[in-house]
Amino acid sequence: MPAMSHRLDITFHALADPTRRAILxxxxxxxxxxxxxxxxxxxxxxxxxxxxxxLSRAGLISQERRGRVKWCQLEPDALRDASIWMQSFGQFEAVNLDAFEKFLATEFPGNDTAGQDG
Amino acid sequence: MPAMSHRLDITFHALADPTRRAILxxxxxxxxxxxxxxxxxxxxxxxxxxxxxxLSRAGLISQERRGRVKWCQLEPDALRDASIWMQSFGQFEAVNLDAFEKFLATEFPGNDTAGQDG
DNA sequence: GCCATATTCAACCAAACGGTTGACGAAACC
DNA sequence: GGTTTCGTCAACCGTTTGGTTGAATATGGC
Known part of the structure; x- marks a missing residue:
């Protein structure tokens, strides 16, 4: 799916700058x-x-104008695809989802939402 | 930690190109x-x-010359820091595994280890 | 209405990017 | 030892990037 690939281009490019990461x-x-x-x-x-x-075009933040001030808000969901893409490499040797779940469990001990609907 | 920041620059930049991701x-x-x-x-x-x-300078692959052939090997560990950085924004309620499966299916169509129920 | 504030636009710049080509060096083959 | 194969280097090219500046476009306050 080329559209997905293009979105990853944009996301990773947006993240590849220290100023932008600092902003996030x-x-x-x-x-x-x-x-x-x-x-x-x-x-x-x-x-x-x-x-x-x-950052906004990458979907990493949203901007809402209130009066003459434009407010910027983090949109961490946009990181999801990129994050998933990356994790697919780290965990691939044990590509079965069990391993991925274990990974999530160790990485986010408090989080038990793995397996739920998004 | 500027060194870390610079490494993230390099990693994300390396990932921000479809050819390079395809190579990975x-x-x-x-x-x-x-x-x-x-x-x-x-x-x-x-x-x-x-x-x-x-990719090599980003640590995402290693290259070893054997004879006149240079072999390229994935080094998925290099994704770890970047992945962890992203997860620090991980308000997103854990990557849901449905999305992960769908993602694998579209991104690595030939790979049948994704989507198994086992 | 007028001025200050908040933000973007437009033009410009140097540097880096992603690609090309042709020359090159090193290993392998016969 | 000449030739082929593998891979990189160097120079070049057009485009994009990340920054600047100054003008323009709201909006809000008095």
Missing amino acids: SMLLEDDMAVSDVAEPFEMSLAAVSKHLGI | SMLLEDDMAVSDVAEPFEMSLAAVSKHLGI
Whole structure:
């Protein structure tokens, strides 16, 4: 499925930049306005705005305009496909899903949603 | 930790290209010589060789020269850091296994270890 | 209405990307 | 030892990237 491949292109590309990953980390803590996102970076607001556009097009964040402020929110679901893709490699030797479940169990001890519907 | 950040740059960048991901998928099945890796792609050997260099520098594969043949081997451990990084955003309620199965079916159509009920 | 604030747009730039080609070096074959 | 095979190197090319700047487009406050 080429569409999927293209989405992985975009996702991984979006993640392949330290500024963008830092932005995602910041948004992990709270939603933020564009200028607040930009504040800690030593680059222009326009540059950060571009980064946000890339993250947004990758689906990694969503942006909602309220008044003249545009709020940015993390959309971690977009990481799912990429994460699954990666895990398919790490766990492939034991590709059976049992192993994958065990992996999830050790990696997210508190999480028992494996096997449920999304 | 800037070194880690730089490694993530390199890893994600390496993954952000469909040719390189396809190469990784191929190496999932078996170690391969450079020319065999290149064979299915409609691009020059030199181009594939460059891709392999990028994957190698990212630690995603290793290359061992035996005679005049250079063998390429998947190194899935290198995905671990990137995978863990992504999971730090893992609000997503665990990768659900249905999605994982479907994903494997579309991404590795020839591989019948995915989708088994066992 | 006017000014300040928040954000994007447009044009530009240097550097990196993904590809090509042709030359090259090293190993293998006969 | 000449030739073929395997793979990389070097130079080049067009495109994309990540950044800049300055102008433009809202929106909100007075």
